[in-house]
Amino acid sequence: MKRALISTTALCLLAGGPALALEPSWPDLQDALYGDLALTSGAGLIEIDAPYRSELDARTNIGATVEAPAGRLLESVTVILDENPMPVSAVFTFKQPMGRFDFDTKMRVNGPTPLHIVAKTTDGQLIMSETFVKTSGQGACAAPPGTDPEVALATLGNMDISVTEYGAAEKLSSLVKISMADNLNYVKQMTLNIDHPSHSGMQMDQISLLYIPMRYVETVSIGVDGQDYLEMTGSISLSENPEISLSVPADVQVVDVLMSDTDGTEAREQYRVTGF
Numbered sequence: 001m002k003r004a005l006i007s008t009t010a011l012c013l014l015a016g017g018p019a020l021a022l023e024p025s026w027p028d029l030q031d032a033l034y035g036d037l038a039l040t041s042g043a044g045l046i047e048i049d050a051p052y053r054s055e056l057d058a059r060t061n062i063g064a065t066v067e068a069p070a071g072r073l074l075e076s077v078t079v080i081l082d083e084n085p086m087p088v089s090a091v092f093t094f095k096q097p098m099g100r101f102d103f104d105t106k107m108r109v110n111g112p113t114p115l116h117i118v119a120k121t122t123d124g125q126l127i128m129s130e131t132f133v134k135t136s137g138q139g140a141c142a143a144p145p146g147t148d149p150e151v152a153l154a155t156l157g158n159m160d161i162s163v164t165e166y167g168a169a170e171k172l173s174s175l176v177k178i179s180m181a182d183n184l185n186y187v188k189q190m191t192l193n194i195d196h197p198s199h200s201g202m203q204m205d206q207i208s209l210l211y212i213p214m215r216y217v218e219t220v221s222i223g224v225d226g227q228d229y230l231e232m233t234g235s236i237s238l239s240e241n242p243e244i245s246l247s248v249p250a251d252v253q254v255v256d257v258l259m260s261d262t263d264g265t266e267a268r269e270q271y272r273v274t275g276f
Contacts, residue, residue, distance in 0.1 A: 025082045026114055033080075033088070034126060039118065042129035045069060046117050050133050054109050057140035059239045060133070062089075063104030064117045072121040073097035079105070081133075081237055083113035085141050085202065089237035092246075095228035097122050102166075102187070102247040106239040108140035108200070109133055142202040146240050149205065149212055152197040157267030160193040161255055163248065187247040192220070194244075194259055200236040215263050217242055223256040224248055 030039070047065045054060040062081075068074045075097055079090040089107055112134050119127045145152065166189045194217060201214030217234040232244065248255065255271045 024114070025087065026116065029080065029082060029087055029116075033078075034118075037124075037126055039126045039128040042066075042117070042119065042127045045127055046119060046129035048115065048117055048129055048131045049104065050115055050131055053134040054136060057109050057135045057137075058143055058146075059106045060109045060135075060140075061104055062107045062109075062115065062133075063102070063245075064129075065100070065102045066117070066119045066127075067100040068098075068119070068121055069125065069127070072123060072125065073099060074101055074119055075122045076120045077101060077103070078116075078118045078120075079107075079237075080116040080118065081107070081109060081113050082116065084108070084110045084237050085200070086235040086237055089235050091233040092230055093233070094230050096230075100247075102189075104245040106243045107237045108143075108239055109135050109237075110139060110141040111135055111137075141200045141236060142204075144206055145197055145199070145203055145212070147197065149197060149199070152195075155195040156197065156261075157259060157265060158195040159257055159259065159267060159269040161257060161269055161271035162191045163252060163255060163271065163273050164189050164191070166247070188250050188252060189245055190222075190248045190252075190255060191243065191245045192222075192257060194220075194242050196241060196259075196261065198236065198238050198240045198242060202236075215261060217259060218262045219258075219260045220244065221258040221260075222246075223258075224252050225254055226256075 045067045049063040051060065062079060066074060066077050074094060076094060077092045078088065080087050081089045090105060092103065114130055115133050116128060116130045166187055196217050198217060199212045199215045201211065203212045205212055214236065216236050217238055220232040220234065222229045253273050257269045259267045
């Protein structure tokens with residue numbers, strides 16, 4: 001269902017062609033994704049981490065720290081790059097509802113665009129925060145692949161996982177009214193690097209001059225200590241060889257990752273935290 005919604009929205013926007021630059025896409029996106037549901041302000045709850053202007057459009061850092069309102073828990077967090085060909089760029093769905101969540105991803109930003117982060121609580125409340133990202137004009141979604149497509153296939157699905165002390169604890173502490181020491185005890189940071197060409201379907205093979213078929217990371221399922229933790233639904237907005245960092249429990253001992261792409265390829269990797 002999520003994939004159908006994302007793809008339909010992308011096709012509609014692509015059909016609009018140059019009109020994208022003339023009128024904002026957000027009203028139509030909001031209507032398509034949320035209908036008549038109210039989106040409340042995420043001020044004080046969602047802190048977006050994105051550059052004013054991306055230095056490398058094909059690998060732009062997009063992240064956020066999200067805290068649930070008092071008395072509620074988070075069910076999902078959605079990243080929307082309004083003017084990207086596939087605007088719904090990533091959806092994090094929590095198998096274990098949580099009070100706060102922090103993530104960073106490397107994404108393609110195809111051109112200047114509003115960026116919306118929408119969090120959904122387990123009782124259906126929608127919380128939204130927005131910013132604007134300028135680009136360097138490189139047209140990231142149609143930019144040629146950084147590696148030869150055949151070479152990329154040879155390592156597709158290889159994954160590297162690490163779990164470290166949280167490097168952005170001060171960012172979390174700015175939102176959550178607790179001490180940084182408590183914050184460090186609450187979470188660690190998991191970083192996942194995936195070998196995948198993340199073909200957008202808009203890139204041209206530089207030898208044959210034919211378009212390379214779309215193929216991207218569709219889902220990343222993460223388990224913590226034998227329990228389902230979250231699932232990320234991807235899109236062509238994920239950069240080539242995606243990098244994803246996110247918060248995990250501080251006492252995590254084992255992380256399991258299952259990656260599936262749009263061609264049906266699956267890959268698994270496990271990481272055991274040092275000391276356990």
